[in-house]
């Protein structure tokens with residue numbers, strides 16, 4: 137890495153093609169080396185990429201892993217999902233701050249280190265977890281933290297830390313058709329390319345008509361259209377949460393007008409409690425890339441992107457190695473598998489710590505080097521996606537399933553699962569269970585079976601699909617994982633009876649307030665109000681009136697928030713109030729109204745400065761029973 141910052145910046149810009157879309161990737165690289173985006177660096181980047189300085193600073197200020205002020209040469213971030221809390225992350229954070237003589241959220245005086253929290257890092261099956269300069273470290277214990285502190289004080293570069301500190305396990309506990317796929321690289325693609333239309337079928341007629349319209353040899357479009365037909369027949373629905381029918385999405389993109397089409401894999405899983413994509417990318421990267429290439433073949437795309445969440449930085453080099461191998465095997469690149477005109481390649485873009493980028497239009501904005509703010513829809517990405525061109529965006533697991541369907545056919549896939557939910561679902565199981573990890577089940581599997589398999593005992597509640605999903609109690613454990621009952625993006629977080637469900641919900645409200653992108657006022661203000669109300673209840677100042685206010689807040693957010701984050705922000709609170717009301721009631725005052733402002737608490741600093749803590753220095757805190 138060049139010592140001269142200006143050389144570093146110009147090299148980074150050139151490496152990424154000096155295009156405006158490279159902005160986030162360039163800023164990430166500068167942050168990694170210089171630990172902040174200085175004013176000079178921002179100006180140089182703006183000039184090199186031909187962008188206004190305000191846009192560069194806007195992007196630098198938007199993403200959590202970028203900073204415009206020095207963040208410490210070692211930036212330690214503790215994952216702060218509820219499962220990390222349950223495993224004692226806050227005590228470990230305090231212990232590390234003490235060892236390093238640094239205050240949480242501040243940079244040490246010598247600029248060496250800063251310690252703070254971040255949202256879920258996708259390592260809930262092996263928490264508590266931390267990121268150090270973006271590198272993930274699972275299973276943090278007091279001993280491991282001691283070693284980490286020594287390495288930091290000795291100024292050992294993170295890249296040279298003992299590999300065993302960084303070892304992330306896959307923890308695959310149950311396999312089904314996907315995790316047991318047995319396909320060799322290229323198998324699914326060869327099947328897709330070799331598929332033919334049934335003579336005289338509507339698919340053949342449509343392919344011939346299109347071939348004629350586009351001036352290409354008759355029948356040359358048969359294979360892509362036949363594959364598309366199999367995807368439609370399979371009834372595959374997107375695995376990212378929304379559950380849109382994949383075949384229809386691909387078809388709409390294929391039929392959209394325009395010279396270029398794009399395939400985007402959304403590997404920005406940020407829902408607290410979800411980590412299945414991490415395992416698919418680490419164990420089955422070929423299948424992910426194969427599914428993307430099948431999609432490219434079906435819709436006629438020449439370029440694809442894998443948008444990898446910043447927390448999975450450690451997967452970047454292995455994934456690039458898989459891409460390089462696939463290019464050498466002619467599974468990517470020009471004339472794939474010898475078919476003239478079938479050109480497709482994939483690039484990896486690394487995110488920088490913004491949960492909202494999991495929303496597909498925000499992800500596209502981020503891919504274009506902008507702040508990850510969800511777009512107005514319509515138009516939808518299938519017609520106006522990346523660079524306003526037709527774009528298919530699918531989840532990692534969806535592309536894996538598409539590769540299986542390309543190989544085995546739609547009827548085979550549709551025969552697994554339930555009538556409305558074809559195939560299998562990967563679950564990221566964590567929390568109070570003996571065997572956290574990845575479980576693959578056919579759709580329709582009841583919650584109680586999953587609990588038994590993962591060794592959960594005395595279970596009080598399960599949070600399905602993370603904080604934006606649904607929290608169910610024991611009397612609902614016969615419900616099934618399926619779009620028609622309990623849809624899920626994959627998170628399955630278990631809480632036993634020792635857990636306080638109010639604190640679970642409070643943690644999630646902090647998550648939403650932290651991750652709100654701030655674009656629309658109802659969400660920006662509403663998530664903060666929700667968090668403050670839960671904090672007010674936690675401090676013993678809540679009343680039944682606050683619970684009614686949360687219901688009203690939910691209605692406002694449902695009506696006026698711009699994207700799903702705002703729409704779902706109240707879910708964890710409403711669900712837990714409904715199912716675990718005593719956890720709230722024992723904290724509530726029996727008053728109709730209690731101000732959120734704690735006057736006595738506000739005097740704490742004055743008491744500290746005057747050295748007084750006698751009764752006269754306090755306002756009355758008596759609580760009526």
Ligand code: SF4
Pocket residue numbers: 492509510651652653654655656657659660697698699700701702703
């Ligand atoms: S709802 Fe929240 S996250 Fe979504 S755009 Fe508005 S402010 Fe951003």
